[in-house]
Amino acid sequence: MLPALARRAATGLAVVAGVVTLTFFLLRLAPGDPVELLLGPTATPAQITSQRHTLALDRPLAVQYVAWLRRFARGEWGTSIATGRPVRALLGEAVPATLELVGLSLMLSCLLGVAVGAVQASARPRVDTALSVATVTLFAVPGYWLGLMLVMMFTYWARALPAFGRVGLDGDLLAGGPWLADRLRHLVLPLATLTLIGIGGIARFVRGAMRDVVGQPFVRTAQAKGLAPFEVMWRHVARNALIPVAILLGLSFPALFSGGVFVEFVFAWPGVGRRLVEAVLARDYPVVMAATALSAMLVVAGNLLADGLVGWIDPRIRQRSDAA
Amino acid sequence: MKRLLRDRRAIFGAGVLLVVVAAALAAPLVSRRDADQPDIVATRFLPPLAADARGAIHPLGTDRFGRDVWTRLVYGARISLGVGALAVLLAIAIGLAVGAVAGYWRGPLRALLLAFTDIALALPRVVLLLLLAALWRPSAALVIVVLGLTGWMSVARLVQGEVRSLAARPFVEGARALGISRARILWRHILPNALTPVIVAAALGIGNAIMLEAGLSFLGLGVQPPTPSWGSMIASGRDTLVNAPWVAAAPGLALVLVVVACTLLGDALQDALDPTRGSRAPPAL
Numbered sequence: 206m207l208p209a210l211a212r213r214a215a216t217g218l219a220v221v222a223g224v225v226t227l228t229f230f231l232l233r234l235a236p237g238d239p240v241e242l243l244l245g246p247t248a249t250p251a252q253i254t255s256q257r258h259t260l261a262l263d264r265p266l267a268v269q270y271v272a273w274l275r276r277f278a279r280g281e282w283g284t285s286i287a288t289g290r291p292v293r294a295l296l297g298e299a300v301p302a303t304l305e306l307v308g309l310s311l312m313l314s315c316l317l318g319v320a321v322g323a324v325q326a327s328a329r330p331r332v333d334t335a336l337s338v339a340t341v342t343l344f345a346v347p348g349y350w351l352g353l354m355l356v357m358m359f360t361y362w363a364r365a366l367p368a369f370g371r372v373g374l375d376g377d378l379l380a381g382g383p384w385l386a387d388r389l390r391h392l393v394l395p396l397a398t399l400t401l402i403g404i405g406g407i408a409r410f411v412r413g414a415m416r417d418v419v420g421q422p423f424v425r426t427a428q429a430k431g432l433a434p435f436e437v438m439w440r441h442v443a444r445n446a447l448i449p450v451a452i453l454l455g456l457s458f459p460a461l462f463s464g465g466v467f468v469e470f471v472f473a474w475p476g477v478g479r480r481l482v483e484a485v486l487a488r489d490y491p492v493v494m495a496a497t498a499l500s501a502m503l504v505v506a507g508n509l510l511a512d513g514l515v516g517w518i519d520p521r522i523r524q525r526s527d528a529a
Numbered sequence: 530m531k532r533l534l535r536d537r538r539a540i541f542g543a544g545v546l547l548v549v550v551a552a553a554l555a556a557p558l559v560s561r562r563d564a565d566q567p568d569i570v571a572t573r574f575l576p577p578l579a580a581d582a583r584g585a586i587h588p589l590g591t592d593r594f595g596r597d598v599w600t601r602l603v604y605g606a607r608i609s610l611g612v613g614a615l616a617v618l619l620a621i622a623i624g625l626a627v628g629a630v631a632g633y634w635r636g637p638l639r640a641l642l643l644a645f646t647d648i649a650l651a652l653p654r655v656v657l658l659l660l661l662a663a664l665w666r667p668s669a670a671l672v673i674v675v676l677g678l679t680g681w682m683s684v685a686r687l688v689q690g691e692v693r694s695l696a697a698r699p700f701v702e703g704a705r706a707l708g709i710s711r712a713r714i715l716w717r718h719i720l721p722n723a724l725t726p727v728i729v730a731a732a733l734g735i736g737n738a739i740m741l742e743a744g745l746s747f748l749g750l751g752v753q754p755p756t757p758s759w760g761s762m763i764a765s766g767r768d769t770l771v772n773a774p775w776v777a778a779a780p781g782l783a784l785v786l787v788v789v790a791c792t793l794l795g796d797a798l799q800d801a802l803d804p805t806r807g808s809r810a811p812p813a814l
Contacts, residue, residue, distance in 0.1 A: 216647070216648075219644070219648060220648045220652070223648045224652060228660060231660065231661070231664060232664065234664070341789055341792055341793065342785060342789055344792065345736065345740075345784075345785050345788035345789040345792060346781075346785050347740055347743060347744060347747075347763075347781065347784060347785075349744065349747055349763070350763055350777070350781035350784065350785075353763070353766075353767055353770060353777055353781075354777075354778065354781070356770065357770050357771075357774050357777075361770060361771050459652060459653040459654065460653075460654070462653040462655075462656070463653045463654055463655035463656070464655075466653075466655045466656070466659070467655070467744055467747070467748075470748065471767075481656065481659055482659065482748055484663075485659045485660075485662065485663035485748075485750065486748070486749065486750075488663065490663075493659075493660060493663055496656075497656055497657075497659075497660050500653050500656045501652060501653070501656070504652070504653050
């Protein structure tokens with residue numbers, strides 16, 4: 206178990222290192238001189254040369270790269286060009302918001318997705334077909350569009366839920382119960398959007414995985430010894446079908462995070478995804494670089510968690526890696 | 530093929546795609562393009578099926594500039610489908626090349642390519658897309674390149690596995706015994722046999738690419754207005770959600786329909802091409 210996880214952690218580190226390297230070289234490849242951008246069109250050649258020297262941009266690329274890696278590892282992520290605030294503070298505020306939204310959505314879509322998939326695997330063909338139409342549609346809906354439609358229904362027509370941000374305008378004045386209610390009301394629409402889409406993907410996969418297991422001999426044995434259908438489903442089928450589902454969770458984490466970027470943008474949710482989009486639109490390169498690396502780290506952490514989960518569910522994997 | 534024709538999913542998916550492609554190709558015939566709009570104020574925000582001052586019917590209403598939403602939807606289909614198809618072609622080309630090399634040549638090159646693929650696969654694709662879109666000026670060509678560069682990994686893995694198992698087959702050994710060069714064996718004998726999973730990946734990938742193109746255009750990083758793309762149409766409908774919800778609703782519904790069609794077609798293809806799977810799990814639809 207532990208050696209396997211250590212190997213995965215090493216791969217994860219390689220991913221983060223790869224992303225950091227990629228962002229560095231892509232930014233150098235891109236057209237446009239950051240110094241001219243910084244100083245504006247009125248800068249004299251002398252000013253440009255001195256600024257370039259201050260920013261160490263006149264040094265060889267390899268030296269710049271190593272220096273940048275060192276600064277990045279120490280957490281010196283620079284200052285945002287657009288807002289003038291330190292990048293670390295800017296993104297530090299955003300991480301909890303993203304974790305709240307994406308984490309809760311992951312849990313909810315797993316629970317509901319597995320439930321829907323399991324119902325489909327054991328239901329009559331007609332019910333199965335109806336649910337399949339629903340899940341394939343949810344799977345195909347773009348998050349930002351679903352978000353807009355929900356805003357239209359629940360904010361503009363029903364006037365029931367807020368559409369933007371994480372707290373209300375009077376959020377700082379609230380405490381206790383009203384504070385929690387305000388936060389929850391703001392959470393409902395983005396969470397519902399992200400979760401509905403997640404359910405579609407997970408239910409489709411769970412249905413297939415459970416159908417595969419249902420056809421196997423040990424399930425027929427369980428049925429033959431007189432177990433109730435529900436018992437067979439939950440004790441024997443679900444347990445085996447959950448293994449591919451847990452593996453899928455790790456693999457779908459990047460996709461979930463990607464979906465979160467659009468949903469955060471539409472709902473003005475102050476998370477990493479929204480900061481990234483804003484920075485991209487403003488050409489705020491220090492923020493873009495750090496947010497990209499941070500997203501990679503969040504995704505790698507999610508993958509590691511999923512790997513641990515697979516080992517916990519499936520004793521065979523645990524033993525195999527213990528022996529190795 | 531027979532299996533495919535009996536599959537309701539395949540019929541629906543192929544049918545929808547055919548209709549949308551036909552509408553996109555015949556856009557000038559099935560829509561109206563008014564070069565001179567006489568009175569923008571009078572014709573803007575007309576609800577679906579309403580007639581304007583000149584008696585012309587707008588099946589999906591008009592937007593804030595008095596433009597016919599149906600017309601823009603049909604012309605937008607050209608962009609959305611075209612960009613999606615080209616991006617998937619590029620992704621498949623890269624994936625085939627990487628997968629073939631990694632599958633056929635043993636040694637450090639394989640390990641390196643596979644590690645690179647895994648790393649690329651572990652990244653959130655939208656983050657990469659945003660990063661690339663931030664660096665260069667947005668355009669349809671950039672979207673195609675960027676989607677291709679971030680979409681080849683799953684194809685590479687499928688092809689790699691397939692090539693690897695094919696390379697161990699007797700017919701490849703036979704070809705080698707005849708003195709055929711390695712490159713020719715790979716190109717003429719192995720790759721054609723490894724294309725099956727690529728077809729499925731293409732069908733699923735095109736839906737994904739169309740959705741991502743719309744996402745980038747929605748953020749203003751894709752195809753630039755006034756060229757209609759489904760994503761930028763949704764973005765422009767965002768501001769008029771209260772008084773003209775159809776402006777955002779129509780392109781979104783079109784997008785969902787096309788992506789559902791691609792997914793169902795991909796599922797059906799997978800079951801038809803891989804009978805072992807199909808027999809165990811009966812089709813969902």
